[in-house]
Amino acid sequence: MSGTSMDGVDMAVIETDGMAVTGFGETRYRAYTPQERATIRESLGRWPGEAGVAEAARIVEDAHLDVLADIMGKTDIAAFGFHGQTLAHDPAGGRTHQAGDGARLASVSGVTTVWDFRSNDMALGGQGAPLAPFYHWALARFIGATGPVAFLNLGGVGNITWVDPAIDAPQLPGACVAFDTGPANAPIDDLIFARRGQRFDQDGALTRQGRVDAETVAVFLDDVYFRRMPPKSLDRDAFPDLGRWVAGMADADAVATLAACAAGAVSQAMEHLPSPPLQVYVTGGGRHNPGLMEMLAAALDRPALPVEAVGLDGDMLEAQAFAYLAARVLLGLPTSAPMTTGVAAPVGGGRVSRV
Template sequence: MIRALGMMSGTSLDGVDAALVDTDGIRIGGFGRHAFRAYSDNEAAVLHAALGSWPEAEGVPEAARLVEASHADLARSYPEAELIAFHGQTLAHDPRGRGTHQAGDGAALARATRRRVVWDFRTEDVRQGGEGAPLVPFFHWACADWAVGQGHLPREPVAFLNLGGVGNISWVDPGAAAPEAPGACLAFDTGPANAPINDLMRARLRASCDEGGRHAQAGTADTAIVAAFLEHPYFARPAPKSLDRDQFRGLAEAVAGLSVADAAATLVAALAASVAAGLEWLPSPPSQLLVCGGGRHNCAIMAALSQTLPMPVAPVEAVGLDGDMLEAQAFAWLGVRVMRGLPISGPATTGVPAPCCGGRISHPRT
């Protein structure tokens, strides 16, 4: 087992998650301590200004330096970590066009922390013809396997719904021999999740999010806007598939004329409707839907999912997992897989033609 530190800065742009995982890259041996470093308002503004940008664009070097410094600052408090798995900050994602861009140089982080750093997880998958996202599904398979071993789940298919800036769902069968085995996993982005809600709160109220779903619970969803949203061609595309954070800008524009409460309620209804639309692509109905990511703290979102979906919906804490740290833990696990040359994506998760081991490894002196 290797003690790996996973570090994740997601599309919600709230800060950096860090979490330790003991793993051989196949099974989870144990979960270690974790921490969160919030971005200041000024730091978040720098990252927001760089969203949608490619490496040569103005503002990207400043964003990259910020990402590197914030991660290095947090990583120094984990001297026991044998390696660091560094996702970087996604600024642009266009797998069928220019590729994928995560700001932050893993080699610079390796020098700053004097530790091995595994990074650039998505580029190779895209180069081989995959979507480059989502990358967490293989880890969801490992989590289901771990939860079965702990007695929290039966050994039958289950789905994980991660609600970050974008939503993604993983259908996994813990009865399969490995995550890359045929029929073990299917995953795809479901649609926008927290990003448009957070952007609405930032623009209207100068708040980072709709805490607890308070505004959405006070509003009424515009069903016509939700119906029009579901006409987007993305929902007719078979899985696997992935989204850029701002691919549904039209949804934000559609709610611009509504009150804050009604706009938030409409965005929540659209989120739930997009997840329901995605269920038709799953190989079989999951026994339950386990929700992770920041969206599970929004009571309006959880209520909408429970009312809209045909299976039980619960936060991942119900099976002994930590929904706030799951993505950081995922990259710790994926980092060890990269070190061992094991696949981190496959045809049913990113659409890559064959199981793919991406990532780069940087050492302190390189």
């Protein structure tokens, strides 16, 4: 998985029959070099055939091949789920762009590769995102959840999945409700990179130091998106005004205000869940920001626990999700449903490149 933070490639091995998760295997992380990251960043918002896209795609493919080659000698891999790098996502226009050719990965690696997970969903009227909810359902069963729980991913964009593990399959009505909550780390990371040349708010230092501009947060949360019923999804840069609103603030105040916007968006999202979850488990890079986690607890009026609290690996959960989805594609099982992406009916996505 190469996410919206564009920090590098996460790879994780899981054991699954496409329904239950029965074990976890090797993991790897391969960071993008500053030049690789810059090339990918320059292609954000672009579509196939536009300037720089082919170069970005090659970087993404080569980075995945690096980690795959490293792990193949240590474990027996049946198939590889390749998400690609999202450069543009336009749910209203029914199109999305994940750079990277899974057929090339299969050819070079010799491993059957499942890729292009989002296109089928969008062709049938879905948002194409989020796609991790079915895996969240499997994880809720894996950890022995006794009732509905929520998984909150604080990546570049935030997304939440409410799951009821008592339902027998993730595509059935009542099993999953999922949607993007709003921007999470992306605006913070972009501001810190632009002002300080750093990739993120290390240890949440600026988030904790800054003073939140409550008026900016209130204006942000008044956006119609937060009142729209799910399913719904966002592009990484769906709220371009945010950067302009904090442009005149000191670094710490700007970062704290952006973090408060992210936490407030999650709080608004809770109103759209079928019932209050027994617990909220947080994955993604945002859980490493203590300031953001404190704001989140205050906004929710309850603690939100990192997924490590129940023995899961929050750094690898997204990569694991696409391994799980790859298994489901190979078995002909659905990968999304009406209450996860808004697709007309449960549908399987993904192209399969065999060797």
